[in-house]
Amino acid sequence: MKVFVTLKHxxxxxxVAExxxxTGCVSQGRTKEEALANIREAIELSLETRGVEEMASQIEIVEV
Incomplete structure (x- = not known):
């Protein structure tokens, strides 16, 4: 599964990576690499907690 992440300095x-x-999946790091590693861990834990199937049924992604 791929998800988008935003980075803000x-x-x-x-x-700050979000x-x-x-919702609420935010992390940070001193460097871009550290922030990405931290948000990857946060995403994995979030998906584990929420359940991938539950999340996938609630989110619709469209291109505009």
Missing amino acids: GKDGWV CPAL
Whole structure:
């Protein structure tokens, strides 16, 4: 499964990573690489907790 992640550089120097498809799934890191590793772990845990099937039935992705 692939999901989109947004990266935002904070004023404090940290990189904030968020997965818009999973409400509340946010992480951060001192570098882009660390932020991506942390959000990957957060996504895995979120999917494990929510159940992949449950999430997939609730989200519809369309291209506009």
